[in-house]
Amino acid sequence: MSKLFVIIGENIHCTRIFKVGGANVKDMGNGKFAIAYAGMKKEPKLLNIPDAFTKGANWEAGKVKHCAVAVWQGMYGAAADKQAGVEYLQNVAAKQETNGAAFLDVNVDEFSTDVPEKLKAVRWVADVVQKGSKLPLSIDSSNPDILRAGLESCDRARGAAMVNSVSLERVDSIKVASEFKAAVVASAAGEKGLPATQDERLANISRLMPMLKAAGIAPAMTYVDPLVFPVGTDSANGKAFLEAVTLIRKQYPAVHITGGLSNVSFGMPARKLINQVFTWLALEAGADSGIVDPMQINSRILDGLDTASEAFQLARGLLTGEDAFGGEFIMAHREGRLGE
Numbered sequence: 001m002s003k004l005f006v007i008i009g010e011n012i013h014c015t016r017i018f019k020v021g022g023a024n025v026k027d028m029g030n031g032k033f034a035i036a037y038a039g040m041k042k043e044p045k046l047l048n049i050p051d052a053f054t055k056g057a058n059w060e061a062g063k064v065k066h067c068a069v070a071v072w073q074g075m076y077g078a079a080a081d082k083q084a085g086v087e088y089l090q091n092v093a094a095k096q097e098t099n100g101a102a103f104l105d106v107n108v109d110e111f112s113t114d115v116p117e118k119l120k121a122v123r124w125v126a127d128v129v130q131k132g133s134k135l136p137l138s139i140d141s142s143n144p145d146i147l148r149a150g151l152e153s154c155d156r157a158r159g160a161a162m163v164n165s166v167s168l169e170r171v172d173s174i175k176v177a178s179e180f181k182a183a184v185v186a187s188a189a190g191e192k193g194l195p196a197t198q199d200e201r202l203a204n205i206s207r208l209m210p211m212l213k214a215a216g217i218a219p220a221m222t223y224v225d226p227l228v229f230p231v232g233t234d235s236a237n238g239k240a241f242l243e244a245v246t247l248i249r250k251q252y253p254a255v256h257i258t259g260g261l262s263n264v265s266f267g268m269p270a271r272k273l274i275n276q277v278f279t280w281l282a283l284e285a286g287a288d289s290g291i292v293d294p295m296q297i298n299s300r301i302l303d304g305l306d307t308a309s310e311a312f313q314l315a316r317g318l319l320t321g322e323d324a325f326g327g328e329f330i331m332a333h334r335e336g337r338l339g340e
Helices: 066-076 079-098 115-130 144-152 172-179 198-214 237-251 261-265 271-285 299-303 310-320 324-334
Strands: 006-013 017-019 025-029 032-038 044-049 063-065 101-107 137-140 162-166 183-187 222-225 289-292
Touching: 006 066, 006 079, 025 044, 032 066, 032 079, 044 066, 044 079, 063 066, 066 079, 066 115, 079 101, 079 115, 101 115, 101 162, 115 137, 115 144, 137 144, 144 172, 162 172, 172 183, 183 198, 198 222, 198 237, 237 261, 237 271, 237 310, 261 271, 261 289, 271 289, 271 299, 271 310, 310 324
Parallel strands: 006 101, 006 289, 101 137, 137 162, 162 183, 183 222
Antiparallel strands: 017 063, 025 032, 032 044
């Protein structure tokens, strides 16, 4: 393939979870738990999980927000735990850079329900992450004040930062992006929600683009996100996104086209395979970027996909709607034919 692929690394998000009882959550005894992970040299590391997390509703539901744990420890933990929180986030940042990320997406919206605490958190995370990576940051929030706080903390010497995202329902974020001369993820969302049809998706983008131009945000700084919806809820969703990419590329040849590509596989088995094949198809359709996990999706991995393999072809059929409802793909997974 060897096409331009601008990776917006999605891993520094306070939404990201590990399963309690899974390989990444270690029972330390006496009611204490830790996040187990590998350092940059693949050495085993531990990040203690504070009681504030093990006593909460997410833990009861079998989930722990591991980046949020790192932020909490880094901001509030005792000396050793504070350092562990810093190292954890810097490790995540460095690994994304090593695997080809161009931006590091930072999201603290679910760290707290308290806005002042989130403002404090985004500044702290931006500072810590930039000490662990040379990459520019993408500040991801629905709150313009948090976007501004994050952008104020960005080192402009490493290149333009990014706002993720602006849309018809987030027009205030356009002003913030313009103020900091940031690149933008321009979402196809409407004023009151997500587009229900292809025409609505494209109409929203056509209304948004003049707003960006008026704010001085050039096409080369614009990453249009047509929005990815799961094929598990509608087998036409993958094809609809790919068609939208092609139409947007024809209408706006100078923009970048991106998206949260792993959204397509929610609720499905063999998610990594689906996500990789979907990214390959998106690039073929005209996309040149993705908000993805660089450890699972990068140019090297995409170039190494065996497009003639049964697994690739089954995933392709699922994503293009040829395999209606995913019956063939799911059967192949049950029979162990997908190679995972």
